Amino acid sequence: MLLLLAxxxxxxxxxxxxxxxxxxxxxxxxEITDSDLRAIFMGTRTRFADGSHAVPVTLKxxxxxxxxxxxxxxxxxEEFRLQWxxxxxxxxxxxxxxxxSESALIEYVAATPGAVGYASxxxxxxxxxxxxxxx
Amino acid sequence: xSRRMHLLSRRMLLFLFAGTCTGSLYAQDLAGIVVHGxxxxxxxxxxxxxxxxxxxxxxSPQWTDAAVNISDSFADNLRVGMQLHMYQLGQxxxxxxMVDWALGDYRVNDHFGIRAGKVKMVWGLFNDSQDIDAVFLxxxxxxxxxxxxxxSFYLAHVGVDIYGGIPLxxxxxxxxxxxxxxxxxxxxxxxxxxxxxxxxxxFTNSLGGKTYGADLQWETPLRGLILGSSxxxxxxxxxxxxxxxxxxxxxxxxxxxKFSRGKVYLAGEYxxxxxxxxxTIGTEVIPFVADGRSWFAMGSYxxxxxxxxxxxxxxxxxxxxxxxxPANYSKDWVLCGRYDFNPYFYAKIESHFxxxxxxxxxxxxxxxxxxxxxxxxxxxxxxxx
Numbered sequence: 001m002l003l004l005l006a007x008x009x010x011x012x013x014x015x016x017x018x019x020x021x022x023x024x025x026x027x028x029x030x031e032i033t034d035s036d037l038r039a040i041f042m043g044t045r046t047r048f049a050d051g052s053h054a055v056p057v058t059l060k061x062x063x064x065x066x067x068x069x070x071x072x073x074x075x076x077x078e079e080f081r082l083q084w085x086x087x088x089x090x091x092x093x094x095x096x097x098x099x100x101s102e103s104a105l106i107e108y109v110a111a112t113p114g115a116v117g118y119a120s121x122x123x124x125x126x127x128x129x130x131x132x133x134x135x
Numbered sequence: 136x137s138r139r140m141h142l143l144s145r146r147m148l149l150f151l152f153a154g155t156c157t158g159s160l161y162a163q164d165l166a167g168i169v170v171h172g173x174x175x176x177x178x179x180x181x182x183x184x185x186x187x188x189x190x191x192x193x194x195s196p197q198w199t200d201a202a203v204n205i206s207d208s209f210a211d212n213l214r215v216g217m218q219l220h221m222y223q224l225g226q227x228x229x230x231x232x233m234v235d236w237a238l239g240d241y242r243v244n245d246h247f248g249i250r251a252g253k254v255k256m257v258w259g260l261f262n263d264s265q266d267i268d269a270v271f272l273x274x275x276x277x278x279x280x281x282x283x284x285x286x287s288f289y290l291a292h293v294g295v296d297i298y299g300g301i302p303l304x305x306x307x308x309x310x311x312x313x314x315x316x317x318x319x320x321x322x323x324x325x326x327x328x329x330x331x332x333x334x335x336x337x338f339t340n341s342l343g344g345k346t347y348g349a350d351l352q353w354e355t356p357l358r359g360l361i362l363g364s365s366x367x368x369x370x371x372x373x374x375x376x377x378x379x380x381x382x383x384x385x386x387x388x389x390x391x392x393k394f395s396r397g398k399v400y401l402a403g404e405y406x407x408x409x410x411x412x413x414x415t416i417g418t419e420v421i422p423f424v425a426d427g428r429s430w431f432a433m434g435s436y437x438x439x440x441x442x443x444x445x446x447x448x449x450x451x452x453x454x455x456x457x458x459x460x461p462a463n464y465s466k467d468w469v470l471c472g473r474y475d476f477n478p479y480f481y482a483k484i485e486s487h488f489x490x491x492x493x494x495x496x497x498x499x500x501x502x503x504x505x506x507x508x509x510x511x512x513x514x515x516x517x518x519x520x
Contacts, residue, residue: 035305039309044245044300044309044311044354045245045300046211046212046242046245047244047245051244053211053212061478074358074359074396076397076398076437076440077440078437078440078443078475079395079437081478082270082271083270085171085267085269085270085519086264086267086270088171088204088206089171089173089202089204089218089264089267089269089270090236090255090263090264090267091204091206091216091218091235091236091238091240091250091254091255092240092255092263093214093240094169094206094208094214094216095169095171114211
């Protein structure tokens, strides 16, 4: 499998309008439902389906961020930010950690148990795993 | 330096501070301790009456809000935090920095969590966020439901909340619940205190009482549609040098719904606030009675990434009085626009077409009486991180 992946050079999204979901290698699940993914990124769930703690992380902006929010969370970046600010300023939770670049996000996901994020592509050397999204 | 100049200088300093921070502040993460904050400056200009204890008929900038919060997570399911808030709204608020909320939050799992301390009260669509205009389009929320000059009694309680979510299955959505109990307080710088003073009872200590409540929210399987209902039981007692105020517990129910998807936002809410209190001054007992019925309907559309526009209609009547008299109702048509210059800075402008005088007016800023109708322009700029 690794050889196959190495030959491909990298995992990348199927098209320019898609992103890949990445998670820390310690995350036991290999797929996640779209409703669980949305709930985790909106803060109404804090655990994966197997009960382990989920740590969602985001990019601060850009096309990949917009595509992820539109396709998987069903929000635009502006509403996403406003909804999280409401959570933060009413004391109900803490905003997901946000990164300037995909490389910084992937580095954090690789080092943080339970972390889940997204990127336009990853390589086998990134030390993260892919999560498939199912309906 | 005059008081007006002093206030303006203070506002300038707040915004200069905010401006110098933009380069470095998304939110400050200091070894796990996260810091967020906001500051905003409002302006009101009304055609007839003076609104919200300001000299708004002359145009008034006497509306400043600022807050900062810190939070830290000690474990996956344990979080502590605190928010300090300062506001000046006409004669209300002031330079005192207040604790908006300060709590510990232990989330056992996604179905059950517990928060304790000073906790924002979840009620209706906006109660817990009504003093944070950065998170919504409007400058003023519908005043029949969320009167900004009476907010201190309803915003937060000192006590305990339990909360959680119950999945109902793929085709039935999720139920989110919050239930709470504690003590709620009317601040000395609140509109209720001003109203009591105008009736002859000057409080020197804050008053309050026990409060209980619950909110049940159904996140329906239709993405973006949420239906909910809240109930809040409140009581208040207080003693002033010249007399006392007593409000037996009353129930404030609310039903609401909202639909938010993509660029579209639609929402509506119905609330009832039945107060049957008494003010005692010497041997004189003055009834303080109202049966407030309020509802609003609102909608907005995001025209671009930076610009959002919307409108709402807010309706309030006091059914315990003659509802044909302007003093016993308040109806308000509102048009609003919000422009976000970037993720940190925003500006808003809002027009109000006010009918009736039940809400937001005080005798000491309207000594010659009130016109039944007034138009008002509100503007606000803000910074948040």
